[in-house]
Amino acid sequence: MIARETIINLVLAVILLAVPLIAIAVGEPFYVTLSTRVAILALAAVGLNIALGLGGLVSFGHAAFFGIGGYAAGILATHAFNAEPMLFGFEGTTSMPWIWLIALTVCGLVALPIGAISLRTSGVYFIMITLAFAQMIYYFAISWPAYGGEDGLSLSVRNSFPLINTAKPLPFFLICYALLLLAMGLFALIRGSRFGAALQTARQNDTRLAAVGIAPFNIRLIAFIISAMVTGLAGALFADLNRFASPSMLSWHMSGELIVLIILGGKGRLFGPLAGAMLYVLFEYTLGGITERWQFFLGLILLGVVLFARGGLLGLLAGKARHG
Amino acid sequence: MTLLSIKGLETFYGASQALFGVDLDVEEGEVVALMGRNGMGKTTTINSIFGLVRARSGAISFASKQVTSLRPHKIARLGLGLVPEGRRCFSNLTVLENLLAAARGNEWTVQKVGELFPRLNERRDQFANTLSGGEQQMLAIGRALMTNPSLLVLDEATEGLAPVIRQDIWAAIRKLKAAGQSILVVDKTLAELLPVADRCFVLEKGTTVFAGTPEQLTPALQDRYLGV
Amino acid sequence: EPVKIGVITTLSGGGAGLGIDMRDAFTLAMKQSGNKDIELVIEDDAQKPEIAVQLAEKMIQSDKVDLLTGIIWSNLAMAVVPNTVAQDIIYLSPNAGPSALAGANCNANYFNVAYQNDNFHEAMGQYANKDYKKTFILAPNYPAGKDALTGFKRFYKGELAGEVYTQVGQTDYAAEIAQIRDSGADSVFFFLPGGMGISFMKQYAQSGVKTPVMGPGFSFDQDVLGAIGDAALGVKNSATWSKDLDNDANKKFVEAFKTEYKRLPSIYAAQSWDTANLILAALSKASVKDKDAFKAALKAADFKSVRGKFVFNNNNHPIQNVYVREVVKEDGVLTNKIVATAFEDHKDAYADKCKM
Amino acid sequence: MVEPILEIRELRKSFGALKATDGVSLDLRPGEIHALIGPNGAGKSTLIHQISGSIRQDSGTIRFLGEDMAGLGMPERARRGLGRSFQISSLAPEFSALRNVMLAVQARQGSSLRFFRPVMADKSLTEPAMAMLERVGLAKRANLPAAELSHGERRQLEIAIALALGSKAFLFDEPMAGMGPEGSKALTGFLDGLRHEAPILLVEHDMDAVFALADRISVLVYGRIIASGTVDDIRNDPEVRRAYLGEAA
Amino acid sequence: MSTALLIEQLLNGLQLGVMLFLMAAGLTLIFGVMGLINLAHGSLYMIGAFACAVVASATGSFWLGLIASLAAAAAAGAIMEVVVIRRLYDRDHLDQVLATFALILIFSEGSRWIFGSFPLYLDIPPLLQGAVSLPGGGQYQLYRLAIIAVGIAVALGLYLLISRTRLGMRIRAGESDREMIAALGIDIQTLYTIVFALGAALAGLAGALVGALQSVQVGMGEPVLILAFVVIVIGGIGSIKGALIGAVLVGLIDTMGRFLLPKTLALILPAAQAGMVGGALASMLIYIVMALILAFRPRGLFAA
C-alpha cells in the first residue's frame, strides 16, 4: 500500500507542474510566473529544511544566503553586461549554470564561518546569532553603493541557459521546477542516510550523539553549509525571476518567511516546503486581490494553522510524521 | 475513611492504551504499595490521578470529590503531594527556592524538611540541577511535603539512593506513617517496601491483578507478578 | 475597449500614508473626469520591491494594462521601471525620481511627472546661500539620501559644518543632534522621509539646540505635520507644490480633495492628481494603442497642472519651479505657505546625459 | 600483574568551593568489574563524566589503553572505545529503539559522512542492532519510539547502545536504577558475562548486584576514595558501613 | 571634540540603552520565564504608543495617556495569552515564531484599520519639556533623563520581584517544569497570564514613553523588537540584570559607533565617504558585537 503522504506529495508535484502548462494554454502567462515563484521559494525552504527540519537548527538568518545567491546572479550579470572586469579580471557571466556554481560556492564559503561561530551556541541563542549575521550582511548591502545599495540591482535581461530560452516564462519555470525536484531528492537521500541519522540525533539529543562517538558540531556544520548552498541557489533563481536583486532579499522578514513556509507545510517533511510555499503564495495572491487588509486575514489564517493544524498542511492531510 | 478511590481507570497515550481498568483505593492513615513490572502502568496511574494525563474512562475520587475533570493544580490542592518519577526538581531554582515555591499550609516548614534531610540544609543555596541524584530525590520529597498533603504519592522515591540514605528515607516514611500520613508508594525494592505497606496492589498490563495485604502476596504470587 | 491603468502603490506597512494619498487623489481625478472608458487596477506593494515586481508582471501579463503608475519609493521604482519600459509599457512616476533613470538610462517609455530626486534639495541649497554660511547636513544612508545631499551641495556655496549619514529607519537622533550642537553650524539641512523626519523634528525641538533647520518638503508635508506638531512651526522647506499656489487647477484640486476626504492634500496627492490629469489629457488626443502618438501626447504635457507651468525636458522629467515654503498654522491646523521661489523653470542635472 | 586498561591518577574537579573529586586514583583491568560505590553526591557521576570527557578535570591524568586522554572530547573518547551509559537515560526520543542502537553501530563502523545510502535498508546496521536488542531483551519493542518506552525499558536501551558501540571498557552509571527485581536479576547475569568482552567500571547503589558482581570495590566519599578492596574487605570496613552501607550487607 | 559633547553622547547612549531595556525587560521575562519567543512584543509596544497618543489627544493629559498605555498593553497581552499563547508553551519555538508572526500581521493591519495610516501626534508633557544644563557647559533633554530614571526603577523592581518573591520563584519554577509546578497545586496558567500581561505592560510603557520622542505609527515596534532581542541575547536570556547591562551596552555601542566611526574614518577618507562608510559600519556594529560576544560566551554575558 502506498502511504497517504506519498499520494499527497505526488498530487502537489503534479499540481505545480500542471498550473503553468494550463496557464500557457489558456493565455494567462502570469500564473506561470506565480508558479515559478512558488517553486523558487519552495527550493529556498527545502534548503532551510535540511538545517531546520532535520538538524533542528532554527536559522533565522537564511535570508543571508538567499540574498547572496541573488546578488551573485545580479553582480555577475551586471559585470558581463557592462563588460567591466571584476576580481582577477573575471568578466562576469550571464550563463545560469556558471552563476549557480558560483552562488553555491560563495554561499558555502560564507556559511562555513557563520556556521562555525553560530554552532557554538544553541537554541534561542542560535536563532539570534544567525539573525545577527544576516543583519550584518543586510546593512552592508544597504549601505554599500557599488551595487545599488538600498535600491538594489536590476538585471537587464534574464540570464541564459544552454539550449533553453529563459526569457519565456515556461522554460524558466521548468528549470526551477527541475531544480526543486532535484533538491527534494537530495533532502530525501540525506534524511535516510547515515549522515541524516546522525543529524537527526543531533536535533533530538546531542549528548547521545557525542556519547556514541560522533561529534555533533561537525555534523551540524556540514548540514548548515549544505542547507545554505541550496537556499543560495534559490536566491540566484529568484533574482532571475524578478530580474532584480535587492537588500530586501536579505532582510529578516525573508528569513521569517522561509521559516513560515516550512511550518505551514509541515516541518521536517520532504514536501513540507512545497506545500507551504503553494499555500502561502496562494493566500498572498488571492487575499491581496480581495482586500487591502489582506495582511490582517493572512495573519488570521496563519494563526489558525498553528493552533489547529499541528504539523502544518501535510500534518493535517497526512497525519503525524514517522521517524522509522 | 476512604481518601482515594480509583475504579475502572482507562488511560491512553495518543492512540495507544496504557491502562485497561485499574482499581485502587487508599484509606486515611494507610500506606499503600503499588507494584508491577516495568511498563505495567504504575506511573501512568499516578499521572492520571494528578490529571497530568487525562483518564479516558473510569472514576477517580479524592476526599470524596470526583477529580477526573479538574485541572492539575485544583487536584493537587485537594491535598495530594507528588514525588514524581525522575525527581523533576526545578533545575533553575536553588534548594531553598524549590521548597519555598511549593509551600502551602503550615505544618511542614523549610526547617522541618531540613531536619528530615540534613543534607538539604547543607546545600540550601545550590541550584537543583547541580545536585547529586540522591540530593535531588530528597529535595523532591521535601518539596512535596511542603504542600502539606493529606496523601503523599511517591513514585520510585528511593531509586538511585545510597543504602544509608534509602534507610533514611524508609525511616522517614515510617515516621510519616506513624504521624498518620497517608502514603501511596511505588517502589522496586520489595524487601523494604512490604514491611511498611498496609496493603498492596499489583498491576499487570494496565489492570489491577492483585489487591491485598503484604502477607497475602505470597512468594509464589511475587514470582508470578513481579518476577522475584 | 477601456483603457487599463495599473496602479502599484504602498497601501500597507509603515509608509502607507503616502500611497493612500497617492491613490486617493488619482481615483478622485479619474472620477471627476467622468471618463467611463478607464479601468483602474490598484494593488498594494507593501513597500517591498519583490512584491512590486510581481504586481507589475501580473498587471502586464494578466490584466494586460496599457499604462503603469503609482510607485512612491525610489527603490521600488528601480525594481519595476527598467523591466516595464523594456517590455514597451509606459510608466508614469507620480513620485520617485531616482537619478539612475534620469541620465544615460532615460527611456522614452518612462515619464516622471513629479520631480527628479535631487530637485527639492537643490532648491534648498540654493535658498540657503541667502542666509547661511555653515550648514550641517544629514540624510539616511541609502541612494535617495545620497542624491539628496549631493543635490544640496550642488548649489550650496557655504561651508559644511558636518555631513552625516544616518541609518535607514533610525528612530533616535540624539547622537546626531549632539553633534549638531557641537559643530558650530548656523543652520541644519536634513532629508529624512516618513517617520524618520517626525522623530528627528520632535527630538530636535526638545534638545535645546536653537540652530534653524530646513529640508525638502517631504518631511513637512500634510501627511506628517500633524504628527510633528508645533515643533515644525516656521521651518523652511522646498517643494514644487503648495496648497496655496495661486492657480485655478490647484484651487479646484484642493477643494475637491478636502470635500471628498475631509483632510488636506499632500504633495503626493498633488503629483498624483497631475499624473492622472496628464494621462486624461493625452487620452483625449491619442489612443493608448498607438504607442508613439500617445507618447507624443504625453510629452506635450497639455494639461492644467496644479503646479502651474509644467513642461517635460528631453529626459521626460519636468522643468518646473521649485518654491520655498514655511510651516504655519491655519485654523489650528499646521500647513505650508510659499515664501519664496528658489528656482524658476528648473531642470535636473542629469538631462544632458540623456540621449533623447 | 596485567596492565590496566584504564588508569586514573589524582583526578581533581571542584565546583566553586565544593571538591567533587578530590585526588581520585583508580584503575580498571581487563576482565574485571570494578564497582564504585559511595553516598549520594560523593562525586561518582562527576568522575564518570570526567572519564568520558563531558567534564574536564582541573588536574590529574586519565590514561586509556596507554594513551593520555587530555584534550580529547567526548566523541573522540567514545571512538577510542570508552562506552558509557547515563544515570538519567539519554536517548533520541523520536527514533525507535532500533534506530537508537543503529546509530551506535554506525558510529562503531566509522564514517557518518555518507549521504546517500538509506540506513533502513542497510543490513550491516539493522542486523547487529537487532542482535543487541535481543541481548538486552528489548527485541519486541524494537520499533517503538524511545519516548514511548517505560522508564525501565529505557534503561535497557541505554545498555544496548553501549554494547553496540563495541567498547573496550564500559562506564555504567547506575544501570540497575529503575529496573524491577526481575530486570535487575537479568541485568546482573548479563553484566557478569559482559566482563569478559570488556571490563566494567560500575557505579551502582544496588548492593545485591554489586556484591554479586564486583571483583573489586572502591568507595568514594566526599570526592575521596576511602577504601578499596574485595567484596569482603569492603563489607567489613567499619568506615564504609558508617558512611554508606548502614545496616545493609 | 569637547568633553561636553562626549558627556552628552554617553548620556545618549545610556538613555537609548534604558529605553531598550524597557522593551527587553518584558521580552526577557516572557522569553526566559515562559520559554516563549514572542515576536509580537513589538505590537504591544505599538499598542502602548497608540493608546497613549489617542488618550492624550482626547484628554489633553499625557499622564492619563500613560496610564491608558499600561492598561491597553496589559489587556492586549492578557487577551493574547489566553486566546493564543497559552496553547503554545509546550510547542517548539518554531510554532511560536509562526503564531506570533501572525499576531504581528493582525495587530499591525488591525491598528491601521482603526487608526488609519497617518502617524499620530504625541508630545512630551509640559512638565518634562526642555533641556537642563550639564556640568561642562552642555545641555541635556529633561525628558530623556526622566526615561533613564524610569528604566532604572523598573529594572530594580523587576529584579526584586523575580529573584526575591515567592511569585518570582513560582514563575521560574514553571519555566523549568510546568507540569510539575501544577502538580504541586499552583495555578501556573493564571500565573503565566499575569506575567504575560506584566511583560506586555512594560512594552506598552516603553512604547508610550518613546512615542513622545518619535513618530507614533503602525510598524513602529519592529525595528526596536530586533534590537530588544539582541539585547536579551547579549545579556543572557531570562536575566533581568543581563537585560539591563546588555541594553546599556547596545545603547552605548550604537550611539558611540554612529558618532565616532565616521569621525575616525574622516582622518583617512574624504568627509562624504567617511560619513557613508562610517554610517554603514555603525549600523553593523551591534550585530558584530553580538556575534563576538556569543562566539565567546555562547549563553550571553549573564546566563541564568
Ligand SMILES: Nc1ncnc2c1ncn2[C@@H]1O[C@H](COP(=O)(O)OP(=O)(O)OP(=O)(O)O)[C@@H](O)[C@H]1O
Ligand atoms: N509518554 C508516553 N507515550 C506513549 N506511551 C507511553 C508513554 N509513557 C508510558 N507509555 C507506555 O505506557 C505503558 C505504561 O508505562 P508506565 O510508565 O506507566 O509504566 P511503569 O509501570 O511506571 O513502568 P516503570 O516501572 O518502568 O516505571 C508502557 O507500555 C509505556 O510504554
Ligand SMILES: Nc1ncnc2c1ncn2[C@@H]1O[C@H](COP(=O)(O)OP(=O)(O)OP(=O)(O)O)[C@@H](O)[C@H]1O
Ligand atoms: N555543575 C555543578 N556545579 C556545582 N556542583 C555540582 C555540579 N555538578 C555536581 N555538583 C555537586 O558535586 C557533588 C557530586 O555530584 P555527583 O553527581 O558526582 O554525585 P554522585 O556521586 O554521582 O551522587 P549520586 O549517587 O546521588 O548520583 C554533588 O554534591 C553535586 O551537588
Ligand SMILES: CC(C)C[C@H](N)C(=O)O
Ligand atoms: C517619499 C519620498 C521621500 C521618496 C523618495 N523619493 C525615495 O525614493 O525614497
Ligand SMILES: [Mg+2]
Ligand atoms: Mg514508572
Ligand SMILES: [Mg+2]
Ligand atoms: Mg550520580
